[in-house]
Amino acid sequence: MSDITHSLAEIVGEEYVSDREEEAYFYARDPGLMPAHKPDYVVVPETPEQVQEVVRLANREKIPIVPMGAGMALTGLIIPLKGGIVMDMKRMNRILEVNEKARYVIVEGGTSQGHLKAYLEKNYPRLRHSIPDSPATATIAANVMIHGQGRLTQQYGFNSDMVSGLEVVLASGDICKIGSCSISEDWFSKGAPMPDLSGLFLGWFGATGIITKLALKLYPRKKMRDVEIFITDRDDLIPDMVYELTHTEMVEDINIFSQPKPMIFKDNHHMTIFITGDTDEELEFKRKTVWRVLEPFIKSKDGGFMGVSPAMKPTLLEMPQRSVSRFADVTKGGGFEYSGPIILVEKYAECARKVTELAEKYDLGYSGMARIIGRGHCMMYGFAFTFNRADPDMMERTRKALHEVSKFALEVGGIFWKPTVNEQRMAIEKMDPNTRNLMGMIKENMDPNGIMNPGNWEVN
Ligand SMILES: Cc1cc2nc3c(=O)[nH]c(=O)nc-3n(C[C@H](O)[C@H](O)[C@H](O)COP(=O)(O)OP(=O)(O)OC[C@H]3O[C@@H](n4cnc5c(N)ncnc54)[C@H](O)[C@@H]3O)c2cc1C
Numbered sequence: 001m002s003d004i005t006h007s008l009a010e011i012v013g014e015e016y017v018s019d020r021e022e023e024a025y026f027y028a029r030d031p032g033l034m035p036a037h038k039p040d041y042v043v044v045p046e047t048p049e050q051v052q053e054v055v056r057l058a059n060r061e062k063i064p065i066v067p068m069g070a071g072m073a074l075t076g077l078i079i080p081l082k083g084g085i086v087m088d089m090k091r092m093n094r095i096l097e098v099n100e101k102a103r104y105v106i107v108e109g110g111t112s113q114g115h116l117k118a119y120l121e122k123n124y125p126r127l128r129h130s131i132p133d134s135p136a137t138a139t140i141a142a143n144v145m146i147h148g149q150g151r152l153t154q155q156y157g158f159n160s161d162m163v164s165g166l167e168v169v170l171a172s173g174d175i176c177k178i179g180s181c182s183i184s185e186d187w188f189s190k191g192a193p194m195p196d197l198s199g200l201f202l203g204w205f206g207a208t209g210i211i212t213k214l215a216l217k218l219y220p221r222k223k224m225r226d227v228e229i230f231i232t233d234r235d236d237l238i239p240d241m242v243y244e245l246t247h248t249e250m251v252e253d254i255n256i257f258s259q260p261k262p263m264i265f266k267d268n269h270h271m272t273i274f275i276t277g278d279t280d281e282e283l284e285f286k287r288k289t290v291w292r293v294l295e296p297f298i299k300s301k302d303g304g305f306m307g308v309s310p311a312m313k314p315t316l317l318e319m320p321q322r323s324v325s326r327f328a329d330v331t332k333g334g335g336f337e338y339s340g341p342i343i344l345v346e347k348y349a350e351c352a353r354k355v356t357e358l359a360e361k362y363d364l365g366y367s368g369m370a371r372i373i374g375r376g377h378c379m380m381y382g383f384a385f386t387f388n389r390a391d392p393d394m395m396e397r398t399r400k401a402l403h404e405v406s407k408f409a410l411e412v413g414g415i416f417w418k419p420t421v422n423e424q425r426m427a428i429e430k431m432d433p434n435t436r437n438l439m440g441m442i443k444e445n446m447d448p449n450g451i452m453n454p455g456n457w458e459v460n
Pocket residue numbers: 066067068069070071072073074077078089109110131132133134135137138139140141142143144145146147148149150204205206209210211212324325453
């Protein structure tokens with residue numbers, strides 16, 4: 001054992017440290033397209049104190065440290081670009097407290113989406129959280145760290161807007177509480193009415209601190225949930241349709257997808273509209289409201305509802321949705337990656353046309369998918385391309401297509417979601433210089449030795 005491995009073993013136990021080649025192989029990559037880079041050590045802590053000790057050691061020895069959830073962000077954010085320690089958070093998966101009346105939960109920094117979903121269904125059937133469509137192993141901390149979106153994002157904003165408190169280990173090894181929990185026993189606010197310090201961490205990809213605990217707001221789980229599908233070939237009318245639907249304030253979630261396969265989907269845009277209710281009457285009222293606001297588009301022959309058969313419903317209503325990974329044929333060695341800029345809904349048609357254009361140019365399978373955020377304030381438009389991992393040429397074509405997406409997104413006023421390091425550089429370059437300086441000051445002060453997920457948000 002090297003000295004560092006030995007020191008790490010003293011902190012977390014020998015079983016939970018590795019510097020072996022075969023572990024490094026796996027922790028060098030994620031399922032996306034970014035090139036692999038091996039860590040020197042992998043460590044799996046169990047407590048905030050162990051995280052603290054490991055960070056102190058890393059800071060003292062100036063060793064990079066990369067916190068990792070499930071590694072499913074797909075854009076290489078957990079690849080240890082400069083080697084060092086990958087800290088796998090999976091053992092910190094406890095649900096610590098639920099405040100039912102105030103509707104929030106406190107979880108550890110490695111708790112998975114699937115664990116929380118199952119726990120709430122069993123113990124608090126009237127509560128739910130905003131579940132993303134990522135695999136159930138994806139962690140809650142990582143999802144808010146990258147400003148993820150889930151089933152409740154149309155109503156309440158980014159999943160990170162639903163955070164109501166953080167406990168973070170700083171680069172110095174100090175543990176810091178953020179929000180009401182810094183003063184009170186209660187974790188109901190991440191900032192307001194005080195200065196909101198959560199912005200020093202959320203969106204930074206672990207480059208300013210490691211989340212060891214977080215509180216997440218929960219929302220009412222209605223007894224019933226249903227879905228309607230509206231189809232149109234008028235991509236230019238989608239923003240108007242979304243405007244009308246979000247005006248009702250009665251819809252749980254709106255996703256719009258377009259893809260050429262299976263053939264039945266070709267050339268159309270499918271708007272999946274989710275509604276919920278506690279009684280048949282409530283659900284029926286919401287359904288009729290949705291029909292009413294979209295009726296003018298039916299009358300003008302610009303769209304219509306598709307009958308959703310009872311056989312289709314369970315697939316459409318499942319959370320997380322697995323259709324995305326199915327379309328990539330992952331089980332047969334396929335893969336997919338998407339670039340998902342956050343952008344105005346009024347840019348829908350430009351995005352939908354771009355994904356088709358790029359798929360044709362680079363001869364790739366594709367899907368375009370918009371998720372409406374916060375009652376139409378903006379959307380995530382996912383440009384997803386499929387590839388065969390055994391075909392290097394196809395992988396290269398996918399990289400090129402995604403690079404074009406990045407350039408396009410900036411040109412039409414979008415900003416990158418969970419950006420690759422290349423996209424981070426592009427964003428930094430376009431950023432207002434004073435904002436850039438401010439980010440640089442924050443990073444320099446919070447991580448003077450540059451050990452926290454280095455390579456990410458390197459402004460200076
Ligand atoms: C099929 C599929 C569907 C998806 N659908 C969605 C979707 O609907 N909505 C959505 O939001 N995303 C989606 N994603 C993207 C992604 O999987 C999720 O956002 C997921 O929540 C990422 O979690 P993770 O644990 O895999 O993150 P990781 O990739 O492990 O980490 C992401 C970032 O967070 C940092 N990090 C991890 N843990 C901590 C911590 N404790 N403290 C500080 N930093 C930390 C990492 O260093 C990294 O920078 C999807 C992905 C796939 C493959």
